[in-house]
Amino acid sequence: MDLGLNGKVVIITGSSDGLGASAARTLAKEGASVVICARNLQKLQAVTTEIAAAGGNVMAVQTDVTNPAHLENLVAQTVQRFGRIDALVNNAGRAAAQAFEQVSDAAWDDDLALKFHAPIRLSKLVIPHLRASGGGSILNILATGGKTPAAASMPSSVSRAAGMALTKAMSKDLGADNIRVNAVLIGLVESDQWVRRSASTGVPLTTIYSTLPRDNGIPLGRVGQAEEFADLIAFLVSPRAAFVSGCAINFDGGMSAAV
Ligand SMILES: NC(=O)c1ccc[n+]([C@@H]2O[C@H](COP(=O)([O-])OP(=O)(O)OC[C@H]3O[C@@H](n4cnc5c(N)ncnc54)[C@H](OP(=O)(O)O)[C@@H]3O)[C@@H](O)[C@H]2O)c1
Incomplete structure (x- = not known):
């Protein structure tokens, strides 16, 4: 199946490693121009070199997604280089799972800054460019704990639940502009x-x-395997998923107790 990604421009956050890097490789192979970002420049450069060597169109922008000025720079550099944006994958994240009484105020703030406020800020910056492209896709990478929070799963399960509500509400707001908003809920997947x-x-x-x-x-x-994740991402951001919006797909081998 041709996903129709040729010439599309996709930003993927947290893409110097793990699942984000795998998604970047697959999207580039499918013909998309990919913009990868993370904090560690050396790792970013290694992924850039690998994708470019395989014939992919790729640009790396060193970015800490919790820094609003970095997000503005990421979007500005993307538009300067590629002239448009068709999709955003909010993937940057990290594990953060403790029992409620062990989670400090700072840990709550840090987790929400990374997994909630950063995707909100970046989506706001990207949406005008998706509109200018005639529509597009925002994909929020979350975790199954957002649907089925377990004991000792905080702050992450709560940040992820907020991400699910954000996904659904945004999909309702933006559908009229042909902008689809979805979430993928990760279970346990091989990664860095x-x-x-x-x-x-x-x-x-x-x-x-x-x-x-x-x-x-x-x-x-x-x-799960990172390449399997990447295939799902490529489909969801592609025009072949044109009628899929406002949903949260479990990517967990059936692990979650909730559909
Ligand atoms: N793999 C799993 O089993 C699993 C399970 C549940 C949820 N998830 C979620 O899936 C996503 C990908 O996970 P993964 O396993 O691929 O993680 P990973 O291997 O740790 O990779 C995380 C990526 O995010 C980047 N990152 C972290 N903080 C960042 C920041 N402040 N600004 C910009 N980039 C940042 C990292 O690069 P730098 O450190 O250089 O910035 C790295 O490129 C995450 O949101 C994670 O929480 C994964």
Whole structure:
């Protein structure tokens, strides 16, 4: 199936590593021009070199999404280089899961700054450009905890639940402009965050990936792969998903208790 992504311009936040980098690779292979961003310039440059070497059209903009001036620069540089924006994937995030009484005020503020306020600010900056393109897509990458918050899952599960409400409300506001807004709720997927967990705990990565499905009751019996995530993202931001808006799709191998 041709996704119709040729010539489309897609910004993906948190794309120097893990799932965001994988989505950037796939979107570039599908013909989109991709703008990747994160804080670590070296990692960004490595992904840029790899995508460009494979023939992809890519630009990296060093960005801390919690810094409003960085977001303005990201959008300005994208428009300057590519002249348009067709899709935004709000993906930058990190794990943050503790019991309620352990979460400090600062941890609540930090999590909401990264996972809630940053996507709001960046979406506001991007929307006029989506309108100018005749419509487009905003995709918020969340986590299954947003639908089914567990014990010791804060602040992330609460920030993600806010992201779900934001997704639905924005889809209602922006549909008349042919702007689709959706969310993908991640369960457990192979990515660099697990590589770092392995390094910090000394538990081999293969052991982590083999015990997670059992410990978390994943019906498909395995964790997801970054490339599988990337395929879903490519479809959702593409014109082939033209009638999909206002939904939150579980990407979790059936793990979540809620549809
Ligand atoms: N993998 C999973 O099992 C899983 C489960 C649930 C939810 N998720 C969510 O899925 C998304 C991707 O996760 P992942 O596993 O790919 O994570 P990852 O491997 O840790 O990658 C996170 C990316 O976000 C960037 N980032 C972090 N803070 C940032 C900031 N302030 N500004 C700009 N970029 C920032 C990181 O680069 P820098 O550090 O260089 O900025 C990196 O490129 C996240 O939102 C995560 O919470 C993942």
